[in-house]
Amino acid sequence: MYLVADISVEICAAKSCKLCTQYCPEANTIQYSDEMGKEQGFKYGSAYVAVDRCKGCAQCVWVCDNMAKNNAIKMIMIDQLPKAALTDNITYGEKSTTAVLASPVVG
Amino acid sequence: MSLDYVKFSNGFEKFMPKEYRDMVEHGPFGKKVTVSQMGSFKEVLEEHPMCAGCAMTLFIRLAMIAFPNPEDTITVGTAGCGRLAISQAAIPFVYGNYGDQNGVASGLSRGLRLRFGDKPKDVVVMAGDGGTADIGFQQVLHSWFRKERFTTIMLDNEVYGNTGGQESGMTNRGAVLKMAPLGKKFEKMDMLQMAKVAGCAYVATVVPNNPRRVESVIKKAVLIAREVGSTYIQAYTSCNIEYAIPTDKVMEDAKTVENDRYQFTEYVSEEAKQYLTERYGYKEFLAKPAAPAAAIPGKA
Ligand SMILES: Cc1ncc(C[n+]2csc(CCOP(=O)(O)OP(=O)(O)O)c2C)c(N)n1
Ligand code: SF4
Ligand code: SF4
Ligand code: SF4
Numbered sequence: 441m442y443l444v445a446d447i448s449v450e451i452c453a454a455k456s457c458k459l460c461t462q463y464c465p466e467a468n469t470i471q472y473s474d475e476m477g478k479e480q481g482f483k484y485g486s487a488y489v490a491v492d493r494c495k496g497c498a499q500c501v502w503v504c505d506n507m508a509k510n511n512a513i514k515m516i517m518i519d520q521l522p523k524a525a526l527t528d529n530i531t532y533g534e535k536s537t538t539a540v541l542a543s544p545v546v547g
Numbered sequence: 548m549s550l551d552y553v554k555f556s557n558g559f560e561k562f563m564p565k566e567y568r569d570m571v572e573h574g575p576f577g578k579k580v581t582v583s584q585m586g587s588f589k590e591v592l593e594e595h596p597m598c599a600g601c602a603m604t605l606f607i608r609l610a611m612i613a614f615p616n617p618e619d620t621i622t623v624g625t626a627g628c629g630r631l632a633i634s635q636a637a638i639p640f641v642y643g644n645y646g647d648q649n650g651v652a653s654g655l656s657r658g659l660r661l662r663f664g665d666k667p668k669d670v671v672v673m674a675g676d677g678g679t680a681d682i683g684f685q686q687v688l689h690s691w692f693r694k695e696r697f698t699t700i701m702l703d704n705e706v707y708g709n710t711g712g713q714e715s716g717m718t719n720r721g722a723v724l725k726m727a728p729l730g731k732k733f734e735k736m737d738m739l740q741m742a743k744v745a746g747c748a749y750v751a752t753v754v755p756n757n758p759r760r761v762e763s764v765i766k767k768a769v770l771i772a773r774e775v776g777s778t779y780i781q782a783y784t785s786c787n788i789e790y791a792i793p794t795d796k797v798m799e800d801a802k803t804v805e806n807d808r809y810q811f812t813e814y815v816s817e818e819a820k821q822y823l824t825e826r827y828g829y830k831e832f833l834a835k836p837a838a839p840a841a842a843i844p845g846k847a
Contacts, residue, residue, distance in 0.1 A: 461586035462758040463798060465604035467593065467611075472586035489809065498795035504797075528565060532573035533570030536587045 443515040444494040445486045445501065446524070449486045452504075453477030456484035460500040468498075469493040470500060471525070474536035488511075488539055491524045499515035521545050550577050550618050551745050553637060558767055566593060569770050570637055576618045576816040582609065582762045595635040597628055600794025600802060603676035603702050603784035606755040607673065610700065613765035621659075622771075623652045625683065627675035628709045628786075629702045646682035649690040649699060651787045656697045667773045676717035677707045684716075690743035696790070699767045699780075704786035712789040719808075724789060739812070742779040748789040748819040749778035752812045757800040760811060770827055771819045783809040799845065
């Protein structure tokens with residue numbers, strides 16, 4: 441098992457600064473959805489992680505804690521993720537992406 | 548080398564992997580993408596074997612987003628960690644033998660000009676500090692003295708990362724590394740000064756903890772190299788393996804190093820300033836309007 445980043449939609453959507461997306465070393469890994477969190481009344485959407493691309497470096501955790509000051513990201517064992525996005529379930533739109541979150545990630 | 552090279556041949560679309568289809572339909576080709584849109588378009592860089600948390604990886608990712616015309620760009624690299632990622636992108640990549648990259652890029656950029664005339668085809672070299680300042684030193688300097696029109700980017704991790712930690716000319720004096728156990732005895736080379744002496748039209752230092760600055764610096768360097776002359780960017784891209792930086796502290800280290808020896812600097816020749824202003828509408832080099840005369844105390 442190994443650690444991957446997990447972003448709490450509730451905490452992220454309250455700020456939604458997109459900083460982690462700009463600092464993750466891996467391409468197409470922290471994605472952004474305008475829709476996530478809308479059903480809970482959040483206005484601006486949330487970041488989420490394509491866990492199959494995440495290398496577990498935790499740089500995004502540092503960025504969210506120290507630069508965004510929002511503590512929305514935690515490192516979690518991949519088999520403990522409640523629900524997660526995989527590249528296969530991500531659809532690109534004009535300005536944001538949509539992801540079908542699958543669970544369990546590792547069957 | 549044009550928008551067509553990424554498109555599907557008729558009938559093949561359904562056989563292409565999802566990542567490829569996403570890239571053709573939602574990638575940066577033919578449109579302008581910026582760092583602030585990251586996470587919502589498909590990037591040209593794909594998965595690669597560089598280490599988790601490597602700042603060089605982040606820099607390469609940002610650089611590829613900043614290329615003004617990715618569909619008209621060729622990257623040139625050489626031995627060293629960076630090529631492991633640079634080669635895994637939907638941008639043609641040429642691998643020069645260790646140290647040959649600026650010679651290869653010189654021939655390539657001249658050939659492209661002969662073939663395509665005035666249509667811009669951008670050549671960007673990205674190589675390590677060892678590849679640029681040690682092994683490739685004479686080819687790098689000569690390409691600058693000849694004013695070859697392409698961009699040279701040094702991925703400066705201050706060590707030979709790919710081969711396990713030998714000191715390079717860009718390692719700091721006193722640094723102790725796995726394969727330099729007594730500590731380096733000489734100062735870090737001043738490649739920035741050498742780039743200016745050799746006549747580069749644009750010289751900048753940058754650290755990836757400021758993504759928008761990386762974007763702006765790369766755009767300027769690539770545009771200037773289209774017509775004015777050689778451009779050089781020196782980027783601090785730490786090696787968390789050889790310098791034992793915990794991966795979640797890589798950006799903290801970047802900030803410390805930025806304050807210590809990698810402050811942002813930018814030199815733009817007068818010709819390059821004029822070119823960016825007239826050709827690409829840059830406003831930052833225009834003469835500032837004269838400040839209103841300071842009020843003289845005591846006078847109405
Ligand atoms: C002519 C030649 N000599 C030596 C090597 C072995 N070699 C491969 S990568 C490398 C060091 C790379 O260091 P640097 O250029 O600083 O890049 P980094 O890996 O640190 O990014 C060396 C010596 C080689 N590939 N070719
Ligand atoms: S840095 Fe934190 S708050 Fe900002 S987008 Fe990422 S997870 Fe959300
Ligand atoms: S842990 Fe590292 S690779 Fe994974 S999402 Fe965060 S920054 Fe990206
Ligand atoms: S060895 Fe160092 S420079 Fe090379 S990929 Fe790993 S962390 Fe990056």
